[in-house]
Amino acid sequence: MRPPFDPTLYLVTDTQLCAPRPVADVVRAAVAGGVTAVQVRDKGASRRDLLALTRAVQEAVAEVPGVAVVVNDAVDVALLAAADGVHVGQEDLPATEVRALIGPRRLLGLSVSSPAEIAAALALPTGTLDLVGVSPVWGTPTKPDAGPALGLDGTRELAAAARAGGLTAVAIGGIGADRAAEVAATGVDGICVVSALCAAADPASAARKLRRELSRGVPAEVYR
């Protein structure tokens, strides 16, 4: 049994983009505006600081039921914070190893950027992964080392493969309110955003706008 996870609008934190505001303040506002899940990411932070950040984010979302908090990369931090899950990239600990550490009751997401990577993800033992982050839809300054952009067609293809394999698919990379609807229309279960919320002057209002755009991207009868 995994915790409930609503991927519709999945915020990935960026400490520097949030600054000078504490990340937790931005998260609190974004969740009030409609963010459904939060991934704590800070590749430059010590594990000590990342643990404190994760706990602050958990407190920030505690008022809104059902908002999962996932930790990027740091399995030790996720365990200590009793986070809802872990998200890893292709260079982080292998997904099967992470699943062995976190046990069956936490969510596990993996970033995939190509047909070969989604095929490898789908070849993992059942129950290893819950979600794939399909990326990058477009180029993004927040992850300059990301591979070539998939575009809408590439996103559609990887999302379809993931969903056919029983995995939740979210899209990430350069998605703002102006493009959220067309990404939602590719068939992903949700979108991840970094800059669109972390760099927003008013994260609550930016999240509300993203939710509105997402609901335009899919027919009302299939919109969760």
Added chain:
Amino acid sequence: MRPPFDPTLYLVTDTQLCAPRPVADVVRAAVAGGVTAVQVRDKGASRRDLLALTRAVQEAVAEVPGVAVVVNDAVDVALLAAADGVHVGQEDLPATEVRALIGPRRLLGLSVSSPAEIAAALALPTGTLDLVGVSPVWGTPTKPDAGPALGLDGTRELAAAARAGGLTAVAIGGIGADRAAEVAATGVDGICVVSALCAAADPASAARKLRRELSRGVPAEVYR
């Protein structure tokens, strides 16, 4: 029950100093020459690479019984590799948190650089820590962010406090064969070395020389 741990000559790995040789090759030679414990440290490596490195080091020491392998900072990697222990610095995950994750059967070491830090270490619940790394004895290019040098007197003071509190004390920071004997004479249980072995053209012979110098530093009747 913790695994056996002989701190006499404790090698801390440095991937760049070992290069172009694989770290595991340097470790294998150093252990053949008399290294008694190995700490795998590579702050720049991804967790995936650190896990592979740790497993390679474990294989390298497997032929010599009783050589513990400890992982620096990365608790998740230590758990996955079933390492003998973890070593953390003041900026890494707090020792009580690490102990909660690793359980009672692994070693835990903490770096301390001042009377205040050793006092805090001794105030932790019994069983949290096994060892303190007293540092830096002298300045060292391998850790430019280390605090002011303790010198022999400072090392003696911190080591005595640690041992009075039931902890094993090792000294680290700028220790080569030329100074090993005088550090051993301060009353520490062992010395940690980085450059003296990782940068040595012949790590086995360098380890043998360090062991000879260490045995000169303490009276034969107390030398373990």
